[in-house]
Amino acid sequence: MPAVSQLERTKIRRHSGVVRVTHWLTFAAFIALLVTGGELVISHPRFYWGEVGNVNTKPLFVIPIPSSRDTVPTGYGYVMPDQNGWSRYLHFEAAWVCVLTGIVYGIYGLVSGHFRKNLFSERRDWHWRAFRDRIAQYLRRKPPDSAEETSYNVLQRTAYVVVIFVLFPLVIWTGLAMSPAFTAAFPWTAELLGGRQSARTIHFFVSWLLLSFLIVHVAMVAMAGFWRRVRSMITGNLRSSEEGR
Amino acid sequence: MSKISRRKLIYGGVAAAAGVGGLAVADRMAKRYGLLPPDGKGIYGPGETLTYACQRLLTVHKPVREFPRSMISKNPFANAISPRNDEFKRLEAGGFRDWRLVVDGTVAHPLVLSLADLKAMPVRNQITEVACEEGWSYIAEWIGTSLSDVLREAGVLPQTRYVVYYSTGKNGWESIDIAEAMDPHTLLTMGMNDGDLPVPFGGPLRLRVPRQLGYKSLKFVTHITATDDIKKFGKGLGSVDPEFGYAWYAGI
Numbered sequence: 001m002p003a004v005s006q007l008e009r010t011k012i013r014r015h016s017g018v019v020r021v022t023h024w025l026t027f028a029a030f031i032a033l034l035v036t037g038g039e040l041v042i043s044h045p046r047f048y049w050g051e052v053g054n055v056n057t058k059p060l061f062v063i064p065i066p067s068s069r070d071t072v073p074t075g076y077g078y079v080m081p082d083q084n085g086w087s088r089y090l091h092f093e094a095a096w097v098c099v100l101t102g103i104v105y106g107i108y109g110l111v112s113g114h115f116r117k118n119l120f121s122e123r124r125d126w127h128w129r130a131f132r133d134r135i136a137q138y139l140r141r142k143p144p145d146s147a148e149e150t151s152y153n154v155l156q157r158t159a160y161v162v163v164i165f166v167l168f169p170l171v172i173w174t175g176l177a178m179s180p181a182f183t184a185a186f187p188w189t190a191e192l193l194g195g196r197q198s199a200r201t202i203h204f205f206v207s208w209l210l211l212s213f214l215i216v217h218v219a220m221v222a223m224a225g226f227w228r229r230v231r232s233m234i235t236g237n238l239r240s241s242e243e244g245r
Numbered sequence: 246m247s248k249i250s251r252r253k254l255i256y257g258g259v260a261a262a263a264g265v266g267g268l269a270v271a272d273r274m275a276k277r278y279g280l281l282p283p284d285g286k287g288i289y290g291p292g293e294t295l296t297y298a299c300q301r302l303l304t305v306h307k308p309v310r311e312f313p314r315s316m317i318s319k320n321p322f323a324n325a326i327s328p329r330n331d332e333f334k335r336l337e338a339g340g341f342r343d344w345r346l347v348v349d350g351t352v353a354h355p356l357v358l359s360l361a362d363l364k365a366m367p368v369r370n371q372i373t374e375v376a377c378e379e380g381w382s383y384i385a386e387w388i389g390t391s392l393s394d395v396l397r398e399a400g401v402l403p404q405t406r407y408v409v410y411y412s413t414g415k416n417g418w419e420s421i422d423i424a425e426a427m428d429p430h431t432l433l434t435m436g437m438n439d440g441d442l443p444v445p446f447g448g449p450l451r452l453r454v455p456r457q458l459g460y461k462s463l464k465f466v467t468h469i470t471a472t473d474d475i476k477k478f479g480k481g482l483g484s485v486d487p488e489f490g491y492a493w494y495a496g497i
Binding site for chain 1: 288289291292295296300304307308310316320322324325377380381382383384455456457458486489490491496497
């Protein structure tokens with residue numbers, strides 16, 4: 001049947017089922033965490049360093065937004081509505097989705113060789129020149145070579161490895177370090193970070209780094225052909241670029 | 246059917262069966278060991294139940310985080326308190342000599358205790374952090390009587406699963422599970438940093454629950470009820486918080 005062979009030739013298996021499902025679950029959970037996390041900040045838009053901090057102590061910095069509590073001096077003449085109840089419920093439920101999805105993805109990545117094959121850079125790329133060449137290629141807006149249809153370059157691999165193995169674990173750790181019950185069981189999780197308020201401040205900045213990754217990630221996907229790439233993360237198949245988008 | 250898709254089907258089937266079986270086992274264990282929170286229903290139920298069950302198992306034999314005296318906050322923040330009613334003002338004028346704590350419910354002999362009665366029991370002090378769900382915190386020394394000592398004095402019955410506690414007037418009510426209630430760090434607090442517990446911080450009597458966020462540490466406590474059925478209280482969600490959209494369990 002020529003029609004079938006034609007179809008097979010123009011499609012490339014790009015993403016496995018586990019990668020696709022965990023990708024979208026993490027995406028949904030991350031959006032929920034971002035929205036609710038932002039909302040929670042509104043109830044106390046002041047950040048501190050160390051173990052303790054409140055309106056009677058000197059802040060590290062203050063975000064110049066109105067607050068949902070009249071006890072926080074903001075300079076604004078009004079108080080925002082309190083949305084912390086559902087925000088906290090949803091924040092922790094989405095965090096569970098993130099953690100459980102991360103466990104499944106982590107086991108799969110190790111067992112299947114996904115991390116080794118697709119994410120960890122090859123030895124010859126462990127060199128600053130590899131990074132420099134790739135950055136230069138992006139800056140000159142040179143079209144990617146055909147290998148990048150099916151594989152990640154050294155910058156992409158580095159970004160994914162940092163997000164998966166550094167930023168996500170760090171945002172979960174700093175989140176748990178704010179929990180009075182969790183730190184009762186494991187006090188060092190707060191102490192190593194410099195205290196509960198330091199954990200909150202780091203949590204805030206890591207969230208911004210993750211949001212920055214999301215923005216760059218989506219921008220890069222758009223440059224590489226948004227729907228073609230999104231479709232491949234849904235169906236697993238990447239249509240060859242010669243075909244219509 | 247090709248070989249690949251059949252194998253996939255088998256793997257999928259086994260994974261689904263393991264998932265459903267695992268959930269069923271988890272549900273039974275949770276019910277048996279009391280790991281289901283009273284507000285564990287609805288769309289946020291799964292997350293709330295996971296959080297409560299995991300943290301309950303993690304903290305069951307752990308002490309609270311205590312701090313050195315040098316870390317006591319110089320300017321603790323009292324947070325807003327509800328307006329004092331006439332009854333409270335009358336008791337305050339009398340130096341809280343007539344303040345009474347009623348202990349009833351599933352106990353062998355209900356008690357009515359004055360602050361002096363409480364102080365006559367073993368008094369302990371601990372330096373712990375108050376952490377508000379909004380994000381701020383402070384450290385203070387808290388002096389008082391363990392709730393567990395009061396419950397033992399009243400002869401708390403073995404079927405007790407929760408302890409409900411009320412603030413003066415209609416200022417709210419809370420509950421904690423029996424494990425948290427029997428932890429010696431759960432403190433009926435009468436003193437703070439070398440003095441009597443000031444009214445803005447919940448004086449004359451505040452129940453400090455140091456392993457949960459500040460809103461579980463109810464101010465102006467007048468009444469404690471032990472119970473085997475939390476559904477009988479309020480809307481059956483464990484405390485007044487879920488009625489305002491907040492979680493009953495505040496360990497995170």
